[in-house]
Amino acid sequence: MAGYVEMFRLGKTYDTKNGPVVIVEEFNLNMSQGEYICLLGHSGCGKSTVLMMAAGLNPITTGGIVVAGREIDGPGPDRGIVFQSPCLMPWMTAIENVLLGVDQVYPHGTKAQRRDIAGYYLSLVGLGASLHKRASALSQGMQQRVGIARAFALKPKMLLLDEPFGMLDSLTRMELQEILLDILRRDKVTTLMITHDVDEALFMSDRVVMMTNGPRARVGAIFNMPFERPRLRAEVLDHPEYYDYRSRMIEFLQEQDHKKLRNDIARHSSSQPAVGKELESVV
Amino acid sequence: MLSSTEGAEMMLADTLVTTVEVYRVGEGYLLNCLSDGRTNYSELATAAAQSHLPLIASPQSLSSDVAAAIAVPVLMGSRCTSVVVIALRKAEADGVIEIWKPVGRYAEVGLVDGYFGSLARFQNVSSFVRFEYGMGLPGQVWKSGGAIIQDDLPNHPGFLRAAGASAGSLASAVGIPVIGEEFISSVVLINSRELPIASMMRSWVVDDDSRILVVASQACSPTDEHAKPLDHIAVEKSWMRSALKDHEVVWRKDENDRVSIAIPSIVEGCVTGILELSF
Amino acid sequence: MTTELAPEPNFLAKRPAPPPPIIEMRGVVKGYGSGVTRTEVLQNINLNIREGEFLAVCGFSGSGKTTFMQLLAGLLLPDRGVILMEGEPIAEPAPDRGLVFQNYSLLPWLTVRGNIALSVDSVFCQWSKGERRDHVEKFITLVGLSHAAHRRPHELSGGMRQRTSLARMLAMKPKVLLLDEPLSALDALTRAQLQDEILRIWEEERQTCVMITNDVDEAILVADRIVPLNPGPRASLGPTFAVDLPRPRNRTALNHNATFKNLRGAITNYLVAVRTKSRDDEAAQSVAPTFVLPDLRPKDLRAYSKAILN
Numbered sequence: 029m030a031g032y033v034e035m036f037r038l039g040k041t042y043d044t045k046n047g048p049v050v051i052v053e054e055f056n057l058n059m060s061q062g063e064y065i066c067l068l069g070h071s072g073c074g075k076s077t078v079l080m081m082a083a084g085l086n087p088i089t090t091g092g093i094v095v096a097g098r099e100i101d102g103p104g105p106d107r108g109i110v111f112q113s114p115c116l117m118p119w120m121t122a123i124e125n126v127l128l129g130v131d132q133v134y135p136h137g138t139k140a141q142r143r144d145i146a147g148y149y150l151s152l153v154g155l156g157a158s159l160h161k162r163a164s165a166l167s168q169g170m171q172q173r174v175g176i177a178r179a180f181a182l183k184p185k186m187l188l189l190d191e192p193f194g195m196l197d198s199l200t201r202m203e204l205q206e207i208l209l210d211i212l213r214r215d216k217v218t219t220l221m222i223t224h225d226v227d228e229a230l231f232m233s234d235r236v237v238m239m240t241n242g243p244r245a246r247v248g249a250i251f252n253m254p255f256e257r258p259r260l261r262a263e264v265l266d267h268p269e270y271y272d273y274r275s276r277m278i279e280f281l282q283e284q285d286h287k288k289l290r291n292d293i294a295r296h297s298s299s300q301p302a303v304g305k306e307l308e309s310v311v
Numbered sequence: 312m313l314s315s316t317e318g319a320e321m322m323l324a325d326t327l328v329t330t331v332e333v334y335r336v337g338e339g340y341l342l343n344c345l346s347d348g349r350t351n352y353s354e355l356a357t358a359a360a361q362s363h364l365p366l367i368a369s370p371q372s373l374s375s376d377v378a379a380a381i382a383v384p385v386l387m388g389s390r391c392t393s394v395v396v397i398a399l400r401k402a403e404a405d406g407v408i409e410i411w412k413p414v415g416r417y418a419e420v421g422l423v424d425g426y427f428g429s430l431a432r433f434q435n436v437s438s439f440v441r442f443e444y445g446m447g448l449p450g451q452v453w454k455s456g457g458a459i460i461q462d463d464l465p466n467h468p469g470f471l472r473a474a475g476a477s478a479g480s481l482a483s484a485v486g487i488p489v490i491g492e493e494f495i496s497s498v499v500l501i502n503s504r505e506l507p508i509a510s511m512m513r514s515w516v517v518d519d520d521s522r523i524l525v526v527a528s529q530a531c532s533p534t535d536e537h538a539k540p541l542d543h544i545a546v547e548k549s550w551m552r553s554a555l556k557d558h559e560v561v562w563r564k565d566e567n568d569r570v571s572i573a574i575p576s577i578v579e580g581c582v583t584g585i586l587e588l589s590f
Numbered sequence: 591m592t593t594e595l596a597p598e599p600n601f602l603a604k605r606p607a608p609p610p611p612i613i614e615m616r617g618v619v620k621g622y623g624s625g626v627t628r629t630e631v632l633q634n635i636n637l638n639i640r641e642g643e644f645l646a647v648c649g650f651s652g653s654g655k656t657t658f659m660q661l662l663a664g665l666l667l668p669d670r671g672v673i674l675m676e677g678e679p680i681a682e683p684a685p686d687r688g689l690v691f692q693n694y695s696l697l698p699w700l701t702v703r704g705n706i707a708l709s710v711d712s713v714f715c716q717w718s719k720g721e722r723r724d725h726v727e728k729f730i731t732l733v734g735l736s737h738a739a740h741r742r743p744h745e746l747s748g749g750m751r752q753r754t755s756l757a758r759m760l761a762m763k764p765k766v767l768l769l770d771e772p773l774s775a776l777d778a779l780t781r782a783q784l785q786d787e788i789l790r791i792w793e794e795e796r797q798t799c800v801m802i803t804n805d806v807d808e809a810i811l812v813a814d815r816i817v818p819l820n821p822g823p824r825a826s827l828g829p830t831f832a833v834d835l836p837r838p839r840n841r842t843a844l845n846h847n848a849t850f851k852n853l854r855g856a857i858t859n860y861l862v863a864v865r866t867k868s869r870d871d872e873a874a875q876s877v878a879p880t881f882v883l884p885d886l887r888p889k890d891l892r893a894y895s896k897a898i899l900n
Contacts, residue, residue: 105888133888134886134889136886144881144883144884145883145884147879156878157876159878169651182888183888197650197774198804198805199651199804199861202862206862224778262432262859262862265854265858265859266432271846271851413605416606416608417608417640418605421832432856435852435855435859436829436859438856439831439832439834439856440830440831441815441830442829442830443638444601445636446830453601468826471829493601578599579599
């Protein structure tokens, strides 16, 4: 059965002076309409590459991506993107930032209608009282809410979220996860989200796609989440299978870690014998 | 065991508490029922009288309309004078019973037993919480040595778990101290919004010199016409006198078949306060 | 006629006396401004900090966490109530309460060793030069920075700078360590490594330690007790959660521990519920305009080739 979003034998290769480097290879994923999928993996595993190809911001080397029956060819407002940092115009107010996109996508609406759209989505993210605050006066969490409102206001066919809560502290992150799920309950947008936070993936997704470590990253495992919607955090945490899934995912990530470590050792064994040094440089 | 003198009809209709039984404790822990003569919980009451501990009935021992029952002993130093048994109705709106006791080397209480119905999350939170002497309802009951009633729990600054623990459904709470030669435990009853614990709860403090009772805290059901809030007015309640005099729980039924009980708090041989509950 | 209430009984007299708290906060209130513009940041804070315990204060950003820590450090004084350290009111910062911030306040022109030595020399000025030097080296080794002792802050990673701050504070031998979100500026991996490090060092020394954090997992991993700071304005402390997990603790093993899972659920649920309640209270008071979504579809996208990035 064809999916609403199809990623078919997706691949990404960069040409370097040492020859081609395959980042992503044979990445296959079908998403049904309204489905929420998290790509979970360590940084540098190629998950951002997949998302950027879906956004049309990174050329596809092999294979293709079809969204709602049409193969994507470059970026477009049919796919809303939210990055880790919200990229707002700091001198503009919250509503002006949202109107930037709304004015482009709804040129046929009246000015009042466009304001209503922007105001409506800002209210949904809990910024109804801060419409006219400048972006620079908003906290990081509030700025990210504006980013979410802006993405939804354009009524995209697909939402692409690149670690949207990665910069926020864990309690603010939980709050924004709930706001996002609440909006998705009204506007069922097919969503692909990148995260490295296992609890976030569990709470948000219908399916969690685990990627193997790059280079040559591909789908390593897929978990179907058993939690009902609408989701309450307390209920999800209380679910008898929650910690089973959580530990299986953590194990998968740790396995990938060990593989990476072994590869690194193999690569460095001739020149640099110290593994400890490798780790230390991270800290 | 005493025989029933009247039909054991459900007497308390619109409250979370469905039954109260009051026993006077005699020599050799022979219990004498002071309430209507219904003695469904005499074994539980005997165990509480002997152990000097508040005890929660095992679920198997309860009749089908009762969710939970607790026996609270009233102690005068090393002697148990009486026992009150309070049973909660099986209803959609759950009630909570908790027993808090000192734990560890610091002056703090932890949850040792309880009934939480469907409020599993409140139970989970409570099971990890410790209250220091004077903190939270169980800790305040310990410090004051008397019963404390807290209303409007979601906004009550003294009920520390309120905001977090499924606050929306919790309404009011009463904390009852169990004190022997020293503090033994705080018993806490909590009701959720639909059903009040009792139609009137009032905690009185005894003024040492004048033997006058002063209202310390109270909660009344808004629908209850019999119970009018008495804000810090000192009044004498003749029927409660034997709670003061004999250091035991008093049970009475007035001309309107309205049941009330008075539970004394006794510290070092003196009654320091009385918890009055009307149904 | 109303007369005075009966004197309070003293139930603690009959128990074996509990160890006295090292720091006591009694009815502490702190706010800014005055009159109508006054905002209360913390209200009615009561807390006993026990000698030798690791206490985590877990709260949302903007809930007065920093104010709370500055009060303990003596950088701020309470408007009402008292804060006692070993029975004496805290009036000013003192080396017996060492504070580590989220932002490392290292002197950029000094090396790791120089930064630590500066503090050691000022606190232990009565020691001999040799004693002070050995002391500095001991703490450089303790946090695993021997190989980098000659580097200056700009040559260090975030994690190494935070290790330096930690070593500097530990070397002053404070009675109480105050950690104000020391790890929240670090990435997840570094954060985990430093958590393990802090835990290892603490388990060796068992100094009283108060740490502010926004991460429930971090709090459970390190702490003996966790106190939630309910969201402000007018933030107050929630009930104390006891972390009854054996030490030494290991993060991987904890994932399979039933007590850990239940406690994690309990604290998370508590925090989510207080936050929801404070948002609801806020919403009930706000007069934000309401918007009705017009029935409008986006214009045909094919006309567009430019991305609209968020």
